[in-house]
Amino acid sequence: MASAQTPPPWRYDLHTGDHLIYRYAFQRHTQSDEDQTQTQIDARFQTHVLVVGENREHISLGFQRNREAAEMTEYLSKGKDRLTHEKAEFDKRMQTRPSHFSEAMEISATGEPLYPWEIARETYSYLIEALHEVMSLPPIPLAKGAAWRSALTGLDFRWVDDESVHGKLCHHIEGASTDGSLKLNYWWSPESGVLEQVAYEGSYSNSGAVHETARMELESRTRGERLENWLASADTRLGALQAILLTPCLPISAEQLAPVLASDDLPRDDLGQDGLAHDDSAAQALALAIASRRKIEVPAPTLSKLRQSTSAQTQLVQTQLQSLAELSSSSNASSKSGSPPALVDECHRALPLKSPPAKFGTLLEATPASKDKENPQISYLLRIPLSYREDRPSPLLVYLSGGAGFAMDGMYSAEAAVSRTDYLVLYPQAAGYWWTPDAARRFDAVFNDVVQHYNVDRDRIYLTGFSNGGTGALYFAALWPQRFAAVVSLMGAGQCNEQVKAGLPNLRNLPLLFVHGGNDTTIEPECSKTTQAALADLNPAIKPQLKILPNHGHDITLQTDDGLALAFFKDKLRDPFPRTVDLSEFDGLATRGYWVEILDGKPGRSDLDARVKPDNAIEIHSHDVKSIRLHLRPELLPRPGDIHVIWNGKKMFNGPLRDPCSLPAPASGDPKLDLGDTRDLVLP
Numbered sequence: 001m002a003s004a005q006t007p008p009p010w011r012y013d014l015h016t017g018d019h020l021i022y023r024y025a026f027q028r029h030t031q032s033d034e035d036q037t038q039t040q041i042d043a044r045f046q047t048h049v050l051v052v053g054e055n056r057e058h059i060s061l062g063f064q065r066n067r068e069a070a071e072m073t074e075y076l077s078k079g080k081d082r083l084t085h086e087k088a089e090f091d092k093r094m095q096t097r098p099s100h101f102s103e104a105m106e107i108s109a110t111g112e113p114l115y116p117w118e119i120a121r122e123t124y125s126y127l128i129e130a131l132h133e134v135m136s137l138p139p140i141p142l143a144k145g146a147a148w149r150s151a152l153t154g155l156d157f158r159w160v161d162d163e164s165v166h167g168k169l170c171h172h173i174e175g176a177s178t179d180g181s182l183k184l185n186y187w188w189s190p191e192s193g194v195l196e197q198v199a200y201e202g203s204y205s206n207s208g209a210v211h212e213t214a215r216m217e218l219e220s221r222t223r224g225e226r227l228e229n230w231l232a233s234a235d236t237r238l239g240a241l242q243a244i245l246l247t248p249c250l251p252i253s254a255e256q257l258a259p260v261l262a263s264d265d266l267p268r269d270d271l272g273q274d275g276l277a278h279d280d281s282a283a284q285a286l287a288l289a290i291a292s293r294r295k296i297e298v299p300a301p302t303l304s305k306l307r308q309s310t311s312a313q314t315q316l317v318q319t320q321l322q323s324l325a326e327l328s329s330s331s332n333a334s335s336k337s338g339s340p341p342a343l344v345d346e347c348h349r350a351l352p353l354k355s356p357p358a359k360f361g362t363l364l365e366a367t368p369a370s371k372d373k374e375n376p377q378i379s380y381l382l383r384i385p386l387s388y389r390e391d392r393p394s395p396l397l398v399y400l401s402g403g404a405g406f407a408m409d410g411m412y413s414a415e416a417a418v419s420r421t422d423y424l425v426l427y428p429q430a431a432g433y434w435w436t437p438d439a440a441r442r443f444d445a446v447f448n449d450v451v452q453h454y455n456v457d458r459d460r461i462y463l464t465g466f467s468n469g470g471t472g473a474l475y476f477a478a479l480w481p482q483r484f485a486a487v488v489s490l491m492g493a494g495q496c497n498e499q500v501k502a503g504l505p506n507l508r509n510l511p512l513l514f515v516h517g518g519n520d521t522t523i524e525p526e527c528s529k530t531t532q533a534a535l536a537d538l539n540p541a542i543k544p545q546l547k548i549l550p551n552h553g554h555d556i557t558l559q560t561d562d563g564l565a566l567a568f569f570k571d572k573l574r575d576p577f578p579r580t581v582d583l584s585e586f587d588g589l590a591t592r593g594y595w596v597e598i599l600d601g602k603p604g605r606s607d608l609d610a611r612v613k614p615d616n617a618i619e620i621h622s623h624d625v626k627s628i629r630l631h632l633r634p635e636l637l638p639r640p641g642d643i644h645v646i647w648n649g650k651k652m653f654n655g656p657l658r659d660p661c662s663l664p665a666p667a668s669g670d671p672k673l674d675l676g677d678t679r680d681l682v683l684p
Contacts, residue, residue: 012110017051017224018221019236021049037078047066052227058114059106059109060243062236064240065101102239102242105134113152116358128212131214133216147159156175166218168196171187172187185200206406241283245386254297284320319387323389347675354391362384367449381429382454384424390455393458397464398473401468405472414558459574459672461483464558465489466558467492470491473492475500475503488512488515489514494514504534504538505538507540509581516548576673580612599627601624602624605624608623615639618646620646627680632657632677632679650683653679653681
């Protein structure tokens with residue numbers, strides 16, 4: 001039993017039906033010395049915290065932050081006031097973003113989150129993800145003046161004083177990062193058991209100096225509200241649905257979801273450029289995802305109406321409708337057979353099930369560190385769409401950022417474009433140039449981590465990037481051409497970069513698109529033009545495409561490329577077994593091209609080309625290569641019968657191809673490319 005002198009532990013007083021409303025103001029000031037510009041952005045939100053459920057261990061919360069205003073209040077360029085022009089452009093950009101942001105979280109009574117917080121937030125910021133309406137309280141009882149470190153945020157916190165906020169006694173907690181770039185203060189009240197106020201201040205560099213401030217003030221709190229009321233209001237609907245989706249044990253019925261799915265009943269107060277209500281499609285997609293995950297039957301008339309309604313034209317809703325149809329078909333097959341259909345590979349061997357995602361959205365993830373500490377954790381961002389299912393392969397889009405290669409920059413320049421797609425989206429981090437061996441090794445570890453833990457369609461993996469990332473996309477494609485179905489370089493340097501130029505022969509089997517601004521003075525459009533021409537001279541399987549956007553400079557990203565990249569990827573499937581392979585080992589990591597692998601190569605010197613002839617002869621010509629490995633499959637052969645391998649004019653093998661299904665399944669790697677008749681050959 002605690003002594004009378006021991007202070008009580010701090011706990012949130014949150015119970016099912018609680019509804020908290022905060023006023024939230026955000027301000028960002030940027031200053032760039034390079035182009036001598038200063039800008040200031042002010043935004044205001046009303047945020048809703050909904051306690052959708054609770055148990056002895058966790059509290060389930062939904063958050064909805066509704067933007068009430070966003071204004072550009074200052075724009076100076078080289079000493080001249082350009083606010084009027086730039087404000088009009090800013091307002092246009094804001095119209096493309098939904099005004100409702102939502103997420104969900106399960107927390108402990110002390111505010112510790114059970115899952116990662118959403119990274120793609122209501123405003124663009126490197127640090128704002130540290131700010132929430134619930135903060136982690138001290139892990140143990142403590143006295144005034146005591147300090148502790150938060151393992152979650154890495155901030156050092158201290159109870160600095162007691163103050164009165166909104167007429168309530170509050171403990172003022174002050175936190176800061178070690179370098180002082182982030183300061184976070186919150187005022188928790190033992191009387192109300194919630195945060196009465198939160199303040200944030202952060203500074204960082206991103207093409208200039210950025211300074212941000214934010215403040216959340218509790219405006220009201222009500223208790224005992226009903227879920228149906230939250231689902232009926234545009235102010236709270238998305239937050240409530242997010243909480244239900246995150247927490248499978250929360251009860252929800254078809255009757256409760258029905259009003260959300262009745263699209264004509266939803267208010268259309270948030271129209272995007274497409275003329276559609278963002279709240280309509282986002283809420284319906286969430287409701288359908290809940291029905292899919294919970295196996296809740298949606299009445300056929302409702303589904304029919306959704307397919308015919310205007311909002312159902314968004315891919316978000318259509319994808320969820322398709323998912324429900326597949327589940328229904330699978331359920332019917334299970335009922336007839338008495339057991340659920342097993343997932344099998346091409347040899348009818350059972351496949352291990354992938355684990356369901358802990359949370360949907362854009363999350364911070366990391367590769368595991370090796371036990372010997374030689375390979376540290378490598379962080380990356382991953383977008384998991386509502387359409388993702390662990391029992392069905394999903395397409396993967398890899399997006400490499402420009403500038404310094406930061407994942408956050410990539411995410412913010414793509415989020416609006418990918419938010420209505422069914423792609424898993426991987427945002428790796430280079431923190432430098434992408435075309436270095438270290439960046440490539442880090443990407444390789446991250447890529448393998450994603451395909452190991454998520455059900456990725458290996459024939460629908462797409463690679464793109466802008467500026468630095470556009471160059472990196474070509475570099476990675478040359479290192480691992482067999483991984484990708486198609487590649488788009490946005491403002492990349494192409495063969496103006498020596499590393500990319502050396503690897504161009506490896507790209508001959510990939511569908512490629514180059515997009516460049518006609519007025520680009522940072523990376524001249526000539527770099528894309530000459531690269532496309534050089535690739536065309538290699539007689540590629542598919543002629544590379546080039547799009548020059550005349551009204552653009554160095555400003556093309558996935559969000560501003562006129563939709564070219566996503567349209568290019570839409571119908572592309574990987575050809576894993578091309579009958580002609582060129583492989584230049586321009587880098588120590590570029591040792592394999594599809595079904596041919598160099599085992600003893602010399603980077604910068606070794607290369608080979610391999611051709612499958614109509615008579616099943618495989619002819620290989622190489623320089624500075626003594627041993628190779630062939631990964632052979634029936635799909636490579638033009639006709640049944642024996643294969644004949646001739647290498648540099650020498651007959652190396654003559655005989656039948658072994659049935660891949662008679663061989664052991666690969667423990668890891670690419671299930672299709674690595675399941676084959678493997679032959680190691682050495683030149684005499």
